[in-house]
Amino acid sequence: MNGGHGVTVRVDACGKTFADGTRALEPVTLDVARGETLVFLGPSGCGKTTMLRIIAGLEQPDLGGRVLFNGNDVTGIPIEHRNVGMVFQSYALFPNMSVADNIGYGLKIRGVGRAEREARVAELVTLTGIEGLEHRWIDQLSGGQRQRVALARAVAVRPSVLLLDEPLTALDAALRERLRGELDRLLRMLGITTIYVTHDQAEAMVLGDRVVVMRKGAIAQIGTPRDIYFTPANRFVAEFVGAANLVEAIAANGTISLPGGQLAVEDASAAGNVVAMIRPESIHVVAPDTATLSGLVERVSFVGNRQRLTVSGATQRPLLIDAPNTLEMRIGDRIGLDVDPRAVRILPGERA
Amino acid sequence: MRNRLIFAGQFAFTLAVAAFLIVPAILSMVAGVTANYFRGVRSGLTLQWVMQVWELYADTIARSFVVALATLGVTLLVGIPAAYALYVRGGRLSRAIEEIITLPLAIPGLAIALALLLTYGGFSNFRRSWLFIVAGHVVFTLPFMVRSVMAVFSLIDVKTLDESASSLGASPWRRFRDVIVPNARSGILAGSLMVVTLSLGEFNLTWMLHTPLTKTLPVGLADSYASMRLEVASAYTLVFFVMIIPLLVVMQLFADGEGRQVARR
Numbered sequence: 001m002n003g004g005h006g007v008t009v010r011v012d013a014c015g016k017t018f019a020d021g022t023r024a025l026e027p028v029t030l031d032v033a034r035g036e037t038l039v040f041l042g043p044s045g046c047g048k049t050t051m052l053r054i055i056a057g058l059e060q061p062d063l064g065g066r067v068l069f070n071g072n073d074v075t076g077i078p079i080e081h082r083n084v085g086m087v088f089q090s091y092a093l094f095p096n097m098s099v100a101d102n103i104g105y106g107l108k109i110r111g112v113g114r115a116e117r118e119a120r121v122a123e124l125v126t127l128t129g130i131e132g133l134e135h136r137w138i139d140q141l142s143g144g145q146r147q148r149v150a151l152a153r154a155v156a157v158r159p160s161v162l163l164l165d166e167p168l169t170a171l172d173a174a175l176r177e178r179l180r181g182e183l184d185r186l187l188r189m190l191g192i193t194t195i196y197v198t199h200d201q202a203e204a205m206v207l208g209d210r211v212v213v214m215r216k217g218a219i220a221q222i223g224t225p226r227d228i229y230f231t232p233a234n235r236f237v238a239e240f241v242g243a244a245n246l247v248e249a250i251a252a253n254g255t256i257s258l259p260g261g262q263l264a265v266e267d268a269s270a271a272g273n274v275v276a277m278i279r280p281e282s283i284h285v286v287a288p289d290t291a292t293l294s295g296l297v298e299r300v301s302f303v304g305n306r307q308r309l310t311v312s313g314a315t316q317r318p319l320l321i322d323a324p325n326t327l328e329m330r331i332g333d334r335i336g337l338d339v340d341p342r343a344v345r346i347l348p349g350e351r352a
Numbered sequence: 353m354r355n356r357l358i359f360a361g362q363f364a365f366t367l368a369v370a371a372f373l374i375v376p377a378i379l380s381m382v383a384g385v386t387a388n389y390f391r392g393v394r395s396g397l398t399l400q401w402v403m404q405v406w407e408l409y410a411d412t413i414a415r416s417f418v419v420a421l422a423t424l425g426v427t428l429l430v431g432i433p434a435a436y437a438l439y440v441r442g443g444r445l446s447r448a449i450e451e452i453i454t455l456p457l458a459i460p461g462l463a464i465a466l467a468l469l470l471t472y473g474g475f476s477n478f479r480r481s482w483l484f485i486v487a488g489h490v491v492f493t494l495p496f497m498v499r500s501v502m503a504v505f506s507l508i509d510v511k512t513l514d515e516s517a518s519s520l521g522a523s524p525w526r527r528f529r530d531v532i533v534p535n536a537r538s539g540i541l542a543g544s545l546m547v548v549t550l551s552l553g554e555f556n557l558t559w560m561l562h563t564p565l566t567k568t569l570p571v572g573l574a575d576s577y578a579s580m581r582l583e584v585a586s587a588y589t590l591v592f593f594v595m596i597i598p599l600l601v602v603m604q605l606f607a608d609g610e611g612r613q614v615a616r617r
Contacts, residue, residue, distance in 0.1 A: 058515055086519035090509065094531050105520050154520075
């Protein structure tokens with residue numbers, strides 16, 4: 001929405017070593033544009049929450065690290081003066097206040113008058129779809145309702161930056177998916193600079209303008225969801241984001257040689273032992289006699305909207321393929337495999 | 353076979369409780385309203401001993417409540433912020449401080465009293481006032497308040513509540529007032545009742561710290577046992593029970609109520 005709201009965030013050489021000597025975060029530098037949604041994605045213990053807490057002001061970075069909002073150094077400013085909005089994994093709603101009082105608390109702290117406060121609370125109640133719950137206590141709300149209240153409370157103060165720490169993790173799968181869509185709509189509408197932490201790659205894909213994949217306290221890759229998915233920088237990203245076949249092969253002259261045949265690749269410069277990534281959905285089943293690569297169907301799992309085949313013989317380890325659900329397939333069938341050269345990604349820096 | 357053993361065990365336990373706790377307490381209270389203990393209840397029931405206790409010890413009883421309330425006041429003012437700081441800050445230093453606060457539970461009251469006397473006995477105005485006893489009681493009861501409040505803190509994950517209030521712009525004081533204290537209410541109440549009950553019943557420390565002019569309920573009880581007729585001392589016990597039992601009942605009711613509330617969450 002017209003260039004977005006909120007501030008630009010710059011994290012400058014922020015590392016974190018805890019008192020017991022554990023290195024939670026290697027020094028990281030990155031920029032978040034105004035109005036952008038940046039997602040930190042990674043397994044637990046990768047440092048993504050520490051990163052968020054440093055930006056929030058709940059943790060201090062190691063010496064030399066700085067956090068800048070709109071170019072101003074806020075490293076020494078405590079969280080209560082940073083004007084952030086934060087949603088916690090456990091929501092951390094105040095049990096001693098009603099829903100409306102929870103949402104209005106930040107405004108009350110800022111000395112906003114009662115009438116204005118009530119108007120803003122009403123606005124947010126509508127925005128987050130929790131009409132009629134204003135006077136409930138927190139322990140009378142469902143998980144999804146709590147999540148909405150937490151979000152409403154965080155954005156009520158018109159924060160400079162919105163920080164969300166695994167806000168959907170505490171919910172069951174179906175609800176998580178629905179709220180993910182709602183959250184996406186809301187974040188687009190608010191257009192506020194948002195930093196979102198999750199271990200769920202689907203959330204990262206849907207919500208992120210850019211995704212920062214983290215591993216063991218360091219950044220594994222930064223990019224748009226498409227970058228991350230189609231051109232992963234390394235084996236970790238390829239395997240963490242979506243399903244991936246990592247095949248060991250010998251490359252020469254624009255093809256890679258595999259136990260079951262050959263595949264053309266786009267990257268003609270690749271040579272020697274390489275690791276290539278092929279997503280299951282980019283492998284097409286064709287007649288075996290016309291294909292350059294073939295294998296034997298080892299297992300067929302019908303998922304509903306597709307079927308997942310496990311094919312042996314084509315590559316060293318069994319290959320996973322997502323095939324159309326209408327394809328008649330039996331165990332032991334020999335099938336041909338066709339892959340668009342652009343869908344074969346040679347992983348840089350990985351040696352077989 | 354096993355069930356019968358369990359039954360026998362429970363029966364024996366019940367009998368033991370009755371024999372060593374309930375029966376002596378009742379006998380003692382009955383003695384307090386008996387005209388002549390040595391002739392037994394046949395000598396008739398009377399309230400004269402209770403009246404005598406009241407006349408002799410009304411000020412002691414009143415002082416006990418003043419001491420208990422003052423102790424409560426101090427433990428509230430010191431204990432809740434201390435529990436907040438210890439819990440939210442965490443770390444090794446906090447644990448060390450918590451251990452030190454808890455130390456009086458393990459040290460005999462007499463030893464604490466002696467230490468207080470050695471250190472502050474020289475300030476004679478302080479030494480002679482009931483505030484000296486309050487000081488002793490605070491040392492003794494503070495761990496109960498701090499522990500009870502900290503237990504609730506961990507139950508409601510007060511650290512995240514504190515962080516979320518701070519993210520909304522609340523200063524430490526506002527957080528403490530608006531979020532921490534209201535949500536720790538159950539622990540504060542439980543701690544308060546414990547402090548008042550302990551203070552009213554405290555003997556060890558108080559016996560060492562008191563002067564003839566600053567006696568409290570239990571010290572007066574010892575005094576009356578030592579120097580009065582048995583009926584008077586027993587009447588004193590009766591008075592003591594009447595004072596303390598309602599507190600215990602409230603405490604129990606409250607604990608039950610909170611238990612249910614927490615279970616509902």
